[in-house]
Each structure stands twice: as structure tokens, then as C-alpha cells.
Amino acid sequence: MSEIAERYERITRQFTDRVRSVAAGAWDNASPCEGWTARDIVGHLTEWIPGFFGAQGVQFPEVPSVQDDPVAAWETVQAKIAKALADPALAGQPVETPFSTQSLAETVDMIVTGDVFTHTWDLARATGQDEALDSDHLQRMLAAVNSMPDEALRADGMFGPRIDVSGDADDQTRFLAYVGRRA
Structure with missing residues (x-):
């Protein structure tokens, strides 16, 4: 398993555990993402990931409705990306992103894993x-967001406004504040 595939597996496992543990009545709970419920978080991931990669030629199976079965919807999308990462030809396929052209594996690592990582906290909250x-990935994400221009991170509502936190805030609180979440 490649380093990227291992990281994807580790981060999505944490999200999958949260998805599987949502109480039946909690899917409509408000989330930290303004205007979104817990179900909407899963819906966001199960819509944009197949849409984006489908436009790049990656075929996805029929994704169950997040309204009917958010667990099955997420597991279908997660498994397809894991399978793509396990296929060297597909993982190496060039993908056009708003930032550059890179391999499918690099795109998953840069965009998908980061989005799932952040939304793990949203769903848990x-x-x-x-x-x-995940503390190791937290360090990676902190380095990534600190290296990007603020305008790029906040364009198109990708992240909310940065929230000020005390100088002694822990790394998770600092990361969440950077991406517009109050821990």
C-alpha cells in the first residue's frame, strides 16, 4: 500500500467510524458548517467526490441516497477511492485540479483526505x-494551511473566516480556528 493510500485509509477510517456511530435521530442535527446538518456533511462528500473524479474519467458505482442511507452512501464512495488508489494505472492517471495537473493519488491526498479530515470533526461535533x-495528519494539515495564501483558502466559501484563538491553544483548536470552526 502506498503512503498516500495508507494515509487515505487511516483518515477515512476515522470518518467512517463516526458515520457508522451516528444515532438514528442525530442525522438532522445542526453541524458547525453553517446551514448544514450531519447528513449534509456526508452528502457533501458523497456528491463532490464522485462528481469531480467522474469528470476525470473515474467511474463510480451508483451511490445510495444520503437521505435514505448515509452510511451506505459514504461507504460506497470511500471504497471506490480506496480501490482507485490500489490500482497503479488509475492512481497515476493525470487529474486537472484548480491548482495544477497531478496524479489521481496526489489529488486524493491533497483534496479528498484533507476534506474528509476536517469534516470528521464537523460530524463528531x-x-x-x-x-x-489524527494527530499526525493534524500536523500535516497545519503545515499545509499555513503555507497557502489566505485568499486561496477562503475563496468560494471553502473555509469560513479565521477565528482568533489564544496563543496557548492546542494544535487541533488552532487548525479548526484557521478553517473557521470554533472548537
Whole structure:
């Protein structure tokens, strides 16, 4: 398994655990993402990932409705990306992103894994679950967001406005504040 595939597996496992643990009545709970419910978080991921990669020629199976079965919807999308990362030809396929042309694996690593990582906290907060994020990936994400121009991160509402936190805030609180979340 490649380093990228391993990282994707580790981060999506944490999200998958949260998805599987949402209580039946909690799917409509408000999330930290303004105007979104817990179900909407899963819907966001299960819509944009197949849409984006489908436009790049990656065929996705029929994704179950997030309204009917958010767990099955997420598991279908997660498994397809994992399968793509396990196929060297597909993982190496060039993908056009708003930032550059890179391999499918690099695109998953840069965009998908980061989005899933951030939304793991959102889903946990919305549904009263463990909010701790993977500490190794947290360091990677902090370095990434600190290296990007603020305008690029906030364009098109990708992240909310940065929230000020105390100088002694822990790394997770600092990361969440950077991407517009109050921990």
C-alpha cells in the first residue's frame, strides 16, 4: 500500500467510524458548517467526490441516497477511492485540479483526505462523538494551511473566516480556528 493510500485509509477510517456511530435521530442535527446538518456533511462528500473524479474519467458505482442511507452512501464512495488508489494505472492517471495537473493519488491526498479530515470533526461535533483528530495528519494539515495564501483558502466559501484563538491553544483548536470552526 502506498503512503498516500495508507494515509487515505487511516483518515477515512476515522470518518467512517463516526458515520457508522451516528444515532438514528442525530442525522438532522445542526453541524458547525453553517446551514448544514450531519447528513449534509456526508452528502457533501458523497456528491463532490464522485462528481469531480467522474469528470476525470473515474467511474463510480451508483451511490445510495444520503437521505435514505448515509452510511451506505459514504461507504460506497470511500471504497471506490480506496480501490482507485490500489490500482497503479488509475492512481497515476493525470487529474486537472484548480491548482495544477497531478496524479489521481496526489489529488486524493491533497483534496479528498484533507476534506474528509476536517469534516470528521464537523460530524463528531454535530453528533456528540469523539472530536479528537489524527494527530499526525493534524500536523500535516497545519503545515499545509499555513503555507497557502489566505485568499486561496477562503475563496468560494471553502473555509469560513479565521477565528482568533489564544496563543496557548492546542494544535487541533488552532487548525479548526484557521478553517473557521470554533472548537
